[in-house]
Amino acid sequence: MENRKHTFDRMPLAARFFALPARFYSLVRPTPLPEPQLLLWNAELAAALNLDADPAAHDALAEYLAGNRLPANSQPLATVYCGHQFGVYVRQLGDGRAILIAETPDRDGVIQEIQLKGAGPTPYSRHADGRAVLRSSIREYLCSEAMFGLGIPTTRALSLVGSPQPVWRESVETAAVVARTAPTFVRFGHFEFYSHHDDHEGLRALAVWTIVNHYPECKEANNPYQALLEAVITRTASLMAQWQAVGFCHGVMNTDNMSILGLTIDYGPFGFLDGYDAGHICNHSDTAGRYAYNQQPQIGLWNLQALAQALLPLLDSKEEAIAALHQFQPQFEAAFAEQFRRKLGYADWQEADWEPLTHLFNLLQAGRTDWTVFWRALSDHAPYAEKGSIPAQLRDQVLDRKGFDAWFAQWQSRADRSDPAALRDRMRAANPKYILRNHLAEQAIRKARDEGDLSELQRLAECLRHPFDEQPQFDDYAGLPPNWANDLSVSCSS
Incomplete structure (x- = not known):
């Protein structure tokens, strides 16, 4: 009933x-x-x-x-x-x-x-x-x-x-x-x-x-x-x-x-x-x-x-x-x-996978690669890469390109890329396109608090309900943060 x-x-x-x-x-x-x-x-x-x-x-x-x-x-x-x-x-x-x-x-x-x-x-x-x-x-x-x-x-x-x-x-x-x-x-x-x-x-x-x-x-x-x-x-x-x-x-x-x-x-x-x-x-x-x-x-x-x-x-x-x-x-x-x-996008996890994962973390750390953008780009582009090739959308995000080339070759040897579209969809389901970055929250706060405009708050809330979906109408939320975002800070009073 x-x-x-x-x-x-x-x-x-x-x-x-x-x-x-x-x-x-x-x-x-x-x-x-x-x-x-x-x-x-x-x-x-x-x-x-x-x-x-x-x-x-x-x-x-x-x-x-x-x-x-x-x-x-x-x-x-x-x-x-x-x-x-x-x-x-x-x-x-x-x-x-x-x-x-x-x-x-x-x-x-x-x-x-x-x-x-x-x-x-x-x-x-x-x-x-x-x-x-x-x-x-x-x-x-x-x-x-x-x-x-x-x-x-x-x-x-x-x-x-x-x-x-x-x-x-x-x-x-x-x-x-x-x-x-x-x-x-x-x-x-x-x-x-x-x-x-x-x-x-x-x-x-x-x-x-x-x-x-x-x-x-x-x-x-x-x-x-x-x-x-x-x-x-x-x-x-x-x-x-x-x-x-x-x-x-x-x-x-x-x-x-x-x-x-x-x-x-x-x-x-x-x-x-x-x-x-x-x-x-x-x-x-x-x-x-x-x-x-x-x-x-x-x-x-x-x-x-x-x-x-x-x-x-x-x-x-x-x-x-x-x-x-x-x-x-x-x-x-x-x-x-x-x-x-x-x-x-692996079918299983093997003990040998820890070493290349640690290597990847070190590569991302060295260049301060954007965490969310990188993983989503890996989901979107890696499944379709030819053996031995690396999409520029990925390679250009990492400072140590030779190190990344070696890591990517290991990834290609582990992932089942027989059906690239299915692999992409599985990886997208684990790697969100949208997260609540501080500058996005700040933009919504300023409009609501200073202008009485709730539209940005409502729009952002709607986007975040489906963070793994493409949602092209919200693509402006998926890019790298602007330079002014570096000046934002939050404390226990936030």
């Missing part, structure tokens, strides 16, 4: 969080915003949530998405957690500007949480205003949906609402709210909070809740908590490999920004690689380079160690945790190999 479509004010609500101890959260209402305006509405996601995709079908939709009104029977709340920020333990953090307003089933029957980010202060705001600005909210909306289009696990954005209310950051900006969704926003830091506060009863309750709602396959294990840790390790290893494959840099991989479901969460100072630099630091605030692109897999493991430490009271022994953590590296390497097997 077809699911009935609901309006935002009358969506069916679940109440899973109230099965957790009351000390896990605080009931708090969003703080109203003046003159909210709906800037973006994700009709596709709305339909998946059994909501009417037509925004006009919802009464006063912007009021609900700003937090000025609440769905019927909503009990909004913010959760408490702690975590390691840039490697330093912070005893209490929490949802400082995010308020959960609904848990509702999607069309597959999976409960999805809906949070309003920027909806005002909570008990965990630590003297901050609980607001988000339009600039950072646009970036979060665009990137979460870009990652979804890339097939990478992520939270999603349902809407973006703006308001003329002034908010002070480096300068005065205007307020905005993103309604974002996920099966849960529980983080590694939630488990750390209970463990580091010696609340083992609360830790067990949270672990049981997580297993029941999100990892039911762990229930039958000899130790369900060990199985939970192992499952999170597997998902995190896969996520790290997917990030590396598309050149995504998170920028602030604190343990409180790590999803227990292996989702990409909390889009702040993120960035995608332009010219390839393994040590690229996308976060201007990260002066030590802790979260550089090439450090992300190891930081993923570091964060998993913090999670394992938190779960120790539920495990049979420390050795169990160590054994689980030892699974990360081989799982990451296998996931990484699978990503690049697909990017290179």
Whole structure:
């Protein structure tokens, strides 16, 4: 039977969080915003949530998405957690500007949480205003949906609402709210909070809740908590490999920004690689380079160690945790190999493939070759190259042409080029033509913020829904970044 479509004010609500101890959260209402305006509405996601995709079908939709009104029977709340920020333990953090307003089933029957980010202060705001600005909210909306289009696990954005209310950051900006969704926003830091506060009863309750709602396959294990840790390790290893494959840099991989479901969460100072630099630091605030692109897999493991430490009271022994953590590296390497097997168009991955792949990385590093443009050009042109010939569209991107000639000969000997069109299509499906480059986001932000023109924002959002498709109408988004893009920087305030 077809699911009935609901309006935002009358969506069916679940109440899973109230099965957790009351000390896990605080009931708090969003703080109203003046003159909210709906800037973006994700009709596709709305339909998946059994909501009417037509925004006009919802009464006063912007009021609900700003937090000025609440769905019927909503009990909004913010959760408490702690975590390691840039490697330093912070005893209490929490949802400082995010308020959960609904848990509702999607069309597959999976409960999805809906949070309003920027909806005002909570008990965990630590003297901050609980607001988000339009600039950072646009970036979060665009990137979460870009990652979804890339097939990478992520939270999603349902809407973006703006308001003329002034908010002070480096300068005065205007307020905005993103309604974002996920099966849960529980983080590694939630488990750390209970463990580091010696609340083992609360830790067990949270672990049981997580297993029941999100990892039911762990229930039958000899130790369900060990199985939970192992499952999170597997998902995190896969996520790290997917990030590396598309050149995504998170920028602030604190343990409180790590999803227990292996989702990409909390889009702040993120960035995608332009010219390839393994040590690229996308976060201007990260002066030590802790979260550089090439450090992300190891930081993923570091964060998993913090999670394992938190779960120790539920495990049979420390050795169990160590054994689980030892699974990360081989799982990451296998996931990484699978990503690049697909990017290179190989039928399988062989041990001998690691050496030429490393050689390719060195070639791209030496010339700061654009990561996305190179891989897409390889997909488009390499399948059709005659044996022993190299398309100029590829060769001219690499500084060391002789070195690239040798690499390309190896690639030709490994790839099945008997059907070039089929090989091209397989490689295109692993190598996006479009990513959310910083300068593209900046152009959309400036038009929306400075001119009140939403057309660039809407156009870019539409393009990023299908990043692997040719979409010739968006070819202007697929080129190399302009020189002025080198002057852009993002920080923890982004």
